[in-house]
Amino acid sequence: MNITILGTGSMGRGLIKTLSPLHQGIKWVSRNREKVIDLVDELKVDVIPVDYELGLDADVIIHTFWFRDLIPWAEENRNKLKGKVLVDIVNPITLDFNDFTLDWGTSAAVELQKVLPKLKL
Numbered sequence: 001m002n003i004t005i006l007g008t009g010s011m012g013r014g015l016i017k018t019l020s021p022l023h024q025g026i027k028w029v030s031r032n033r034e035k036v037i038d039l040v041d042e043l044k045v046d047v048i049p050v051d052y053e054l055g056l057d058a059d060v061i062i063h064t065f066w067f068r069d070l071i072p073w074a075e076e077n078r079n080k081l082k083g084k085v086l087v088d089i090v091n092p093i094t095l096d097f098n099d100f101t102l103d104w105g106t107s108a109a110v111e112l113q114k115v116l117p118k119l120k121l
């Protein structure tokens with residue numbers, strides 16, 4: 001099973017540190033290729049830094065985006081995500097952690113499902 005983690009923020013780094021000792025050949029993607037190469041070196045993790053094109057060629061994709069960036073990204077990559085398992089870790093909360101960014105009665109997963117209706121969530 002091929003796993004890719006998208007993003008090099010707090011959750012991206014945390015997931016890489018946690019999962020890389022448990023699974024061989026995890027791919028790690030950033031919008032900035034040099035950043036992810038430097039981080040692999042700094043964190044001394046056994047993962048493969050790749051670009052988005054290669055990264056989306058995986059069985060399981062774990063994104064670490066904020067909700068505001070997730071939906072535009074999912075719309076743009078809808079076709080490339082077909083047949084993949086997308087793991088969604090979003091908490092749709094404001095930056096000050098005081099409120100939700102979505103109305104009652106919906107969720108980040110529900111909004112994502114509208115964009116990617118046949119995706120496994």
Ligand SMILES: NC(=O)c1ccc[n+]([C@@H]2O[C@H](COP(=O)([O-])OP(=O)(O)OC[C@H]3O[C@@H](n4cnc5c(N)ncnc54)[C@H](OP(=O)(O)O)[C@@H]3O)[C@@H](O)[C@H]2O)c1
Pocket residue numbers: 006007008009010011012029030031032035064065066067069089090091092093
């Ligand atoms: N389920 C949980 O337990 C849990 C806990 C904490 C946080 N979260 C969720 O995890 C997500 C990430 O949190 P975080 O603290 O890791 O955030 P963060 O440090 O800001 O990292 C987000 C990363 O998303 C990537 N990204 C991709 N496209 C982007 C775009 N268009 N604009 C900006 N960034 C983009 C960036 O990585 P590159 O610069 O490398 O591209 C960025 O570092 C949030 O949705 C948060 O709600 C979940």
